[in-house]
Amino acid sequence: MKTPGDTGFAFPDWAYKPESSPGSRQIQLWHFILELLRKEEYHDVIAWQGDYGEFVIKDPDEVARLWGARKCKPQMNYDKLSRALRYYYNKRILHKTKGKRFTYKFNFNKLVLVNYPFIDMGSGRGVPQSAPPVPSGGTHFRFPPSTPSEVLSSSEELRSPGMFSSVARRMARGIYPNTAGLARPAPRVHPEPLSPFPVSPLPGPGGLLAPTLSPALSMTPTPHLSYTPSPSLSSPMMGSHFSFNPEDMKHYLQAHTHPTAPPWRSRPCIHLHGPHHALSHSLSQQPGGGGGGGEEQQQQQHPSPFKFKLQPPPLGRKQREAGSSLAAPSSSQSSSFTGSGQINNAVPPKIKVEPISDIESEEEVEVTDISEEDELHHNDEDDEGDIFTPTARHHHQLNNHHRANGNGSSLPAAPHSNLEDEDDEEVFKTPATPPIGGGGGGSGGGLPFPLMGLKSEPGQAAPISPGGTRCIPLKLRFKRRWSEDQKMEADGERDEAEDKKVRAEGEEEQAEEKGRGTGAVENGGGRGVILGLMLPPPPTQRRASSELQRATAQLSLENTGC
DNA sequence: AACGGAATAG
């Protein structure tokens, strides 16, 4: 089971796919921005400002220049760079702070990057000016409205729906159902929502899944629980597996404990292939030491297979002018199989209707839907509520609509499977299904999740199978997206509504999500890499990560070598 | 200044 090879992965690859991780080969703009932000040296050109995640580019030209240098694109300029930033809007990595020149904001509220568990964007604490990272006072912490799924959704996820995702989701909601049993979500919240361990069974060494989101990822709904690096976690859990990189995490934790010894760098060349050491990339970066420093760029010596892309919802502009019609039809079809959802997506615009059968777990249903509505209605509150409070949730099951378009290439597996869009759902269901059989108990990891199998086969996808009706119910999508943020911002600053923007996204989202959902499996499927969830900004705890941050911070910004 | 479509490189 834990064989190093592909199988052993404790976690889904996507979980750690750092494609973009700091050391990874091709740096992405947002990483770069993050790097600059964390370095004081650049505070003259770019710095945190305002709310959590908000930063201002003080010297656009310089930033562009730096970026260009990094990418070896001498012709880079702010106009171009900004275009790239604009693409992030759709990906929800960033958004523009309206009214403020050169000011953008990371959507960190909802997301935590797997690769940057310790991200502190604001670490600013140390830095006077950059302090803003923390959400305003942390008073209102909003959770993960954005669907984790969105964030998480990566094609790969699908492949390995591991628990991670499910866990994450649950965490997001604050619920930990027992994985072993059916996956029924508990109707009510457990008192111990965040316990690091779900009920997971498997005490054994093989236990997978520890929901440890690790301190790094704090997705816990409850503030206090959030990131406590409990010893238990660290050792046992990590050891077992879960975390992204057990080892790394371990080190990570240790680091907290023993600041003096930065472990991560310990592995110069780790074997690359292991599925499990994903995070190492990030951590492995430089120790920061002091040494001589010359070779920073190499960090990524190993060609790690993982990649990590972010971006959940791409755009589906495909319809544009020509084939707009296509989309509709396809979606409808897909919905069909779910059975319960009748809604066809054809376009049920407003109303969410959809009671659908709740069948067993009514609670879980989802909210998904539709974008437009969301946007239109803005139920922000709900969203939140959904997540945290189980009490009120509306569920619908309509998400069925999804387009199968994907790019033609992908998705062989199920032509019509629908659930994809909700990766989430899939995840959920996945566990549920399998467990029943013998696996549940434990044979392998004890967890019900089919880890290995997934890899190659999408089979699980079978969701749709007739018998499996249950799959349906589980989807829970929190759709909130960042609208909240925007709102918040709006409050804070006056920005007008960006409806259009939002709207647009909404549309796109819908379409895209679905499109990608399953489909993405293919190559890159995995885009979303960020793990969504908010960062609990509890100031107190954050500090621990500081070191790590620093370490990561070291990423090499400058690579002169072009 | 900012947005976003379109084409395109890799």
Next chain:
DNA sequence: CTATTCCGTT
């Protein structure tokens, strides 16, 4: 896919 380029609009 992501980013770069180019460019017309707001």
